[in-house]
Amino acid sequence: MRKSSKEVQREGPKLTRQRSVVLDVVRKSEDHLSASEVYESARRLLPTISYATVYNSLRYLKDAGLVSEITFGNAASRYDGKTVRHDHAICTGCGKIVDFHITESAELMRAAARHSRFKPDSIHLTLRGLCPGCRSD
Amino acid sequence: MRKSSKEVQREGPKLTRQRSVVLDVVRKSEDHLSASEVYESARRLLPTISYATVYNSLRYLKDAGLVSEITFGNAASRYDGKTVRHDHAICTGCGKIVDFHITESAELMRAAARHSRFKPDSIHLTLRGLCPGCRSD
DNA sequence: ATCTGGAATTAGAATTATTCTAAATATGAA
DNA sequence: TTCATATTTAGAATAATTCTAATTCCAGAT
Numbered sequence: 001m002r003k004s005s006k007e008v009q010r011e012g013p014k015l016t017r018q019r020s021v022v023l024d025v026v027r028k029s030e031d032h033l034s035a036s037e038v039y040e041s042a043r044r045l046l047p048t049i050s051y052a053t054v055y056n057s058l059r060y061l062k063d064a065g066l067v068s069e070i071t072f073g074n075a076a077s078r079y080d081g082k083t084v085r086h087d088h089a090i091c092t093g094c095g096k097i098v099d100f101h102i103t104e105s106a107e108l109m110r111a112a113a114r115h116s117r118f119k120p121d122s123i124h125l126t127l128r129g130l131c132p133g134c135r136s137d
Numbered sequence: 138m139r140k141s142s143k144e145v146q147r148e149g150p151k152l153t154r155q156r157s158v159v160l161d162v163v164r165k166s167e168d169h170l171s172a173s174e175v176y177e178s179a180r181r182l183l184p185t186i187s188y189a190t191v192y193n194s195l196r197y198l199k200d201a202g203l204v205s206e207i208t209f210g211n212a213a214s215r216y217d218g219k220t221v222r223h224d225h226a227i228c229t230g231c232g233k234i235v236d237f238h239i240t241e242s243a244e245l246m247r248a249a250a251r252h253s254r255f256k257p258d259s260i261h262l263t264l265r266g267l268c269p270g271c272r273s274d
Numbered sequence: 275a276t277c278t279g280g281a282a283t284t285a286g287a288a289t290t291a292t293t294c295t296a297a298a299t300a301t302g303a304a
Numbered sequence: 305t306t307c308a309t310a311t312t313t314a315g316a317a318t319a320a321t322t323c324t325a326a327t328t329c330c331a332g333a334t
Contacts, residue, residue: 016282016329035320050284055321071210074292076320089253100252108245109264115237116226118266125262127246129255153300153311172291187313192292211321213291 014064021046022057023081026067032078032097070097072126089127093134100127158183159194160218163204169215169234207234209263226264230271237264 015023025041026033033041039054058079061067068080072090082099089098102108105123113120152160162178163170170178176191195216198204205217209227219236226235239245242260250257 112264119272121266127249129258135256
């Protein structure tokens with residue numbers, strides 16, 4: 001066997017059955033699921049899937065840019081099928097997470113880079129407050 | 138004993154020895170310490186202090202508005218003696234956290250509130266990128 | 275059709291951060 | 305002093321996530 005032939009097409013099965021099930025679960029969900037919620041749903045579609053595989057798949061998909069991970073405080077990570085840049089609002093009443101999009105994010109990132117002296121990569125903003133449901137308590 | 142008399146001056150020892158040691162440690166530190174780093178330092182000043190007390194104190198101080206807690210990804214929380222509103226840049230190279238301050242935060246919060254329909258409470262932005270040290274690799 | 279090597283999956287153990295529990299201690303008022 | 309309450313302590317418990325080692329899968333080579 002020649003080295004070159006192996007090197008050229010060294011592609012394992014990238015989007016395996018379990019990874020695509022995990023991707024489906026995240027994409028089909030309206031809200032932002034935690035890893036254990038993903039596991040529960042994935043198990044309905046593929047009962048033999050393991051917890052570790054859910055974590056591995058989420059990481060793989062995140063690295064591949066197919067899902068994004070959101071973290072708030074010390075709560076469990078949540079996963080989002082929406083991969084275009086956007087921001088999050090979290091309700092201090094019920095914990096609900098809502099996506100929103102700020103139009104001036106590019107200027108904002110430049111301003112932040114200027115103030116911090118960092119070479120910017122991405123910016124994310126988090127609004128904390130009461131969601132429409134909780135503001136009318 | 139009358140109820141009223143108790144209600145009026147129901148004040149325990151608010152800033153105990155251990156709490157003020159924890160506060161000192163957080164305030165004196167240049168960078169943003171994790172709970173275990175706070176514990177290590179606090180122990181040098183008060184060797185009998187326990188891990189649980191460090192956590193309890195950090196929570197107490199946070200609720201009292203004397204320290205603030207920052208979280209990134211699934212890493213351990215870090216604590217900041219700076220309590221005026223500010224933002225954070227995190228280096229994707231070395232993990233270093235740097236404070237900065239965006240001047241237009243009030244408008245930004247209004248814009249975020251408008252887009253998310255939340256009743257705003259606070260806003261925080263996170264810049265991800267390379268710190269001055271790491272950008273010249 | 276079988277072999278083989280690397281990648282992926284599995285189950286469960288291990289790790290890490292944090293919180294909880296119950297007993298002991300300190301504090302300040304009566 | 306005594307009492308009630310708040311705090312501290314040590315260690316157990318919990319929760320999220322990662323690691324480990326054994327097994328399985330798959331594509332390409334034989």
